[in-house]
Amino acid sequence: MTDFNDIKESLVNLDEPRMLQLVKDALENGNLAGDILNKGLIAAMDIIGEKMEKGDMFIPEVLMAAQVMANGLRVLKPFLKEGESSSRGCVVIGTVKGDLHDIGKNLVAMMMESAGFTVHNLGVDIPPEGFVKAIKEKNAGILCLSALLTTTMPMMKQTVDAVVESGLRDQIKIMVGGAPVTQDFAHNIGADAYAPDAGSAARTAKTLLI
Amino acid sequence: MFRIIGERINTSRKQVQTAVIERNTGYIRMDVQQQQDAGAGFIDVNAGAGIGHEMEDMKWLIETIQPIARVPLCLDSPDPAVLEMAYGMVDQPPMINSISLEKERFDVMIRFLKGKACRIIALCMDDSGMPVSSDDIVRRAEKLVFELEAIGMKKDDIYIDPLVQPISTDTCKGNMALGAVREIKTLFPQVHITGGLSNISYGLPQRKIINQTFITLMMGAGMDSAILDPLDERIMATIKTADMLLAHDDYCMAFLKGVRSGLITS
Numbered sequence: 400m401t402d403f404n405d406i407k408e409s410l411v412n413l414d415e416p417r418m419l420q421l422v423k424d425a426l427e428n429g430n431l432a433g434d435i436l437n438k439g440l441i442a443a444m445d446i447i448g449e450k451m452e453k454g455d456m457f458i459p460e461v462l463m464a465a466q467v468m469a470n471g472l473r474v475l476k477p478f479l480k481e482g483e484s485s486s487r488g489c490v491v492i493g494t495v496k497g498d499l500h501d502i503g504k505n506l507v508a509m510m511m512e513s514a515g516f517t518v519h520n521l522g523v524d525i526p527p528e529g530f531v532k533a534i535k536e537k538n539a540g541i542l543c544l545s546a547l548l549t550t551t552m553p554m555m556k557q558t559v560d561a562v563v564e565s566g567l568r569d570q571i572k573i574m575v576g577g578a579p580v581t582q583d584f585a586h587n588i589g590a591d592a593y594a595p596d597a598g599s600a601a602r603t604a605k606t607l608l609i
Numbered sequence: 610m611f612r613i614i615g616e617r618i619n620t621s622r623k624q625v626q627t628a629v630i631e632r633n634t635g636y637i638r639m640d641v642q643q644q645q646d647a648g649a650g651f652i653d654v655n656a657g658a659g660i661g662h663e664m665e666d667m668k669w670l671i672e673t674i675q676p677i678a679r680v681p682l683c684l685d686s687p688d689p690a691v692l693e694m695a696y697g698m699v700d701q702p703p704m705i706n707s708i709s710l711e712k713e714r715f716d717v718m719i720r721f722l723k724g725k726a727c728r729i730i731a732l733c734m735d736d737s738g739m740p741v742s743s744d745d746i747v748r749r750a751e752k753l754v755f756e757l758e759a760i761g762m763k764k765d766d767i768y769i770d771p772l773v774q775p776i777s778t779d780t781c782k783g784n785m786a787l788g789a790v791r792e793i794k795t796l797f798p799q800v801h802i803t804g805g806l807s808n809i810s811y812g813l814p815q816r817k818i819i820n821q822t823f824i825t826l827m828m829g830a831g832m833d834s835a836i837l838d839p840l841d842e843r844i845m846a847t848i849k850t851a852d853m854l855l856a857h858d859d860y861c862m863a864f865l866k867g868v869r870s871g872l873i874t875s
Contacts, residue, residue: 458777458812499711499738502778502811523738549621549657550687579621579658 406439411446413460415467422474432478437515440468440475444513444601451510451598458506461597465509486517488608491533492543493521495554503577504545506597514601516541527554527561534567541604544590546577555580556588563589572607576600611852612834613845614683614704614803615641615649618674620658620666629656629666637673645679647839651704652678654695655685667691671698683730687714689721696725704728706836707770708757710735710749719760728766729757730803730836733789739772746771746789747796754797764797768834770804773823777812783823787830794831802827803834821847828855846873 406425409418425435447464450456456464492508494501501523508520519537521529534542542562544555555575562568573590585593592607594600617640620626628636641652652674656666663686674682675698684695685706692705705725708718709732722729733740733749740746750769757767771789774782786809790802806827810819821844824835828851837844846867853864867873 454814457814458775459780462778499734499736501738502775506778549660553660 403435403438403442406435407443407446410440410443410464410467410471411450413463413467415470418467418471419474422471426475426478432475433480436472436475436479440471441513441515444468444510448510448514448598448601452596452602461506461510465513468513487515487605488540489517489519489537490541490543490604491519491521491530491537491539492545493525493530493533494523494545494547495551495558496524496526496529497554498546498548498551499523500545500547500577503547503597504543507543507545507576507594507600510597510601511543511604514605516601516604527558530558531561531565531567534562534571535565539571540608541572541574543574543576543600543604546575546580549579552577552579552584555584555590559589572604574600574603574607610833610857611828611848612650612801612803613648613839613848614651614653614706614834614836615644615647615839616653616805616836617644617838617840618652618670619655619685621655626658629659629670632669634673637670638677641674641677644839647845649680649839650834651681651683653683653685653706653836655706656691657686663688664691664694667695668698671695675699681728689717692721696727702726702728704730704768706730707732708753709733710752712736715756719756722757722762723760728768729762730768730770731757732770733772739774740785740789743785743788743792746785747792750789750793750800751796754800764799765801767797768801768803769793771802773804773806773808775808775811775813777810783809783826787826790827790830790832801834802832803836804832805836807837817841817843820844824848825851828852842872849873 406421409421422435447456451461490511494504508518512518521533544558546552546555559573574592575585575590576594582593592603594603620629644652654670656663656670659666681701681703682699683704683706684692686692705727707730711734731753733746754767771786773786776782806824807820809823810816849863849867852858853861858864
């Protein structure tokens with residue numbers, strides 16, 4: 400049996416050649432591609448998210464990790480059977496109407512994707528009805544709203560309200576984040592969770608769907 | 610001479626918010642005094658975090674600051690009604706923070722600015738979002754200068770903010786801003802370049818050394834103003850030293866004064 404810890408460690412250490420070699424070895428030794436993905440690569444990204452949250456790893460390293468993981472995934476792809484890379488859940492994410500900032504939101508999307516979620520990134524300046532439409536179309540389990548400006552924070556509340564009015568509130572968990580956003584604010588506008596950074600956002604998302 | 614816009618009077622800062630809620634005149638005046646003493650050329654005043662009562666908070670802040678202000682205020686609000694009220698209260702032509710090319714904001718701000726004696730911070734932002742290249746920043750700056758001159762503003766009153774973006778997600782962002790600043794200063798030598806700089810280090814550790822190094826590079830490229838905390842002694846020492854090296858400090862007087870006061874150390 401392959402020790403998935405080695406694969407995990409190689410990705411956490413951003414050692415791409417070693418990780419690719421270990422992934423190939425694991426396939427040759429008869430491991431399921433799905434196991435390598437879940438117990439190796441995704442498990443490593445979970446650790447990286449935690450390290451980011453603790454301030455032990457930084458955004459450029461997390462971006463590089465995502466790139467290294469994507470290259471590992473490319474090796475695995477041909478061997479993954481339908482459903483084997485099954486998603487942890489479906490996430491709709493976007494920056495609220497009136498706000499054009501996307502860096503933080505894209506990091507959250509990337510970390511969630513790396514954590515095994517199916518992510519639909521709607522982009523920036525998304526009106527409440529745009530989010531509602533996407534939740535319906537994608538049958539999403541989590542909605543993530545981003546705002547970087549104090550002036551667009553009220554739009555988060557309007558978006559949450561729109562989800563309530565659409566009758567979809569019971570089927571979806573709502574997370575909010577962005578520099579001016581706080582736990583109190585999340586609570587006050589009726590969101591389910593707040594995350595201060597991309598690492599904790601992915602972790603929080605996992606707990607929301609349990 | 611590099612112009613500092615002191616950023617501390619902002620209700621998104623906890624202590625300021627508390628002082629505004631409690632109408633604590635002493636706290637606000639002491640903070641403004643310290644910023645002026647540290648070399649702020651403008652005092653930014655932002656009451657935007659008090660959603661629903663920005664108008665009253667801004668009015669109180671200006672009433673509180675005006676009697677002790679030795680430098681012009683920088684009125685910081687997206688709401689033209691708040692700006693109009695504040696503009697009527699100040700006794701030196703203020704700086705206005707800010708206009709951008711985002712359609713909704715642009716139209717109301719142009720209407721507000723027309724015929725007023727003020728300086729304006731002009732953000733290189735439009736409806737497509739943040740700029741993606743040096744050329745993109747320069748094009749937006751040109752458009753802003755053109756439009757502001759068309760309503761009678763002088764180049765010397767225009768402060769272009771190229772919108773510094775984090776290098777943690779794209780290592781080219783530093784060069785992108787530097788290239789744009791050089792180009793804008795070539796096209797419009799009298800126009801000023803300002804902005805917040807701390808974005809550059811977002812997502813990285815030891816941010817202060819990044820911010821200090823970047824402001825030095827930006828000053829070399831032609832940036833002559835910044836929105837920052839003038840009580841941050843290291844950044845102020847860096848700016849004074851860079852200003853001297855760029856021949857903006859006759860006989861090195863400001864630098865030497867900084868050394869004697871203990872602000873500047875190796």
